[in-house]
Amino acid sequence: MTRHGYRKAEDLPETLAVFPLTGALLFPRWSLPLNIFEPRYLNMIDDAMSGSRLIGMIQPVSGDKVHPKLAGVGCAGRLTSYSETDDGRYLISLTGICRFRVGQELDVKSPYRQVAPDWAPYAGDLTEPDLSNLPDRSKLASALKKYVASHSMEVDWDAVESAPIETLVHALSAGCPFVPMEKQALLEADTVAARCRALIALLDMDAPGDDSSTLQ
Incomplete structure (x- = not known):
């Protein structure tokens, strides 16, 4: 296509x-x-x-x-x-x-x-992207839960679970308050899978510590 x-x-x-x-x-x-x-x-x-x-x-x-x-x-x-x-x-x-x-x-x-x-x-x-080697959606959802615990963000968790993975990766890459250099790195990622891995890494970098009670 x-x-x-x-x-x-x-x-x-x-x-x-x-x-x-x-x-x-x-x-x-x-x-x-x-x-x-x-x-x-x-x-x-x-x-x-x-x-x-x-x-x-x-x-x-x-x-x-x-x-x-x-x-x-x-x-x-x-x-x-x-x-x-x-x-x-x-x-x-x-x-x-x-x-x-x-x-x-x-x-x-x-x-x-x-x-x-x-x-x-x-x-x-x-052409249509190869989505065969994407990280598990659960890894992205887990990183996002930790991230929103330290930011004033509202998340549609039903959409996180059901949206096409490429749509989800792009929505979070565009919508999360990353600094411009981080957003540029997401844009320049070679593939959707690489962008997803970079997104998970950015979410993890700015997440609260393990003692956060919001995830318990």
């Missing part, structure tokens, strides 16, 4: 508009809702809607608010939901298609930034 008609890396565009946003992760086969209100990004959505409908989500990695350095890897999403509010905002959803490595940032006249993406390292994102 292919992702929205993209069968291979060569089917993807050579130029990609990017939206730098700290902490916002988009994964292949994962949906990310966004509220767009800055003029430059409204312009970006207009251009995407009339073009490839692809936007690259990427984290900034410096404190420069005007022109921050971009992380080396992002994920392209296709605009799959779009509506406009009375006050001129766009409410959109991106569906993750394929990760990319930033080949170079382009010198452009558009108000938003654009890059030359290198799709080849993540061409496997365009």
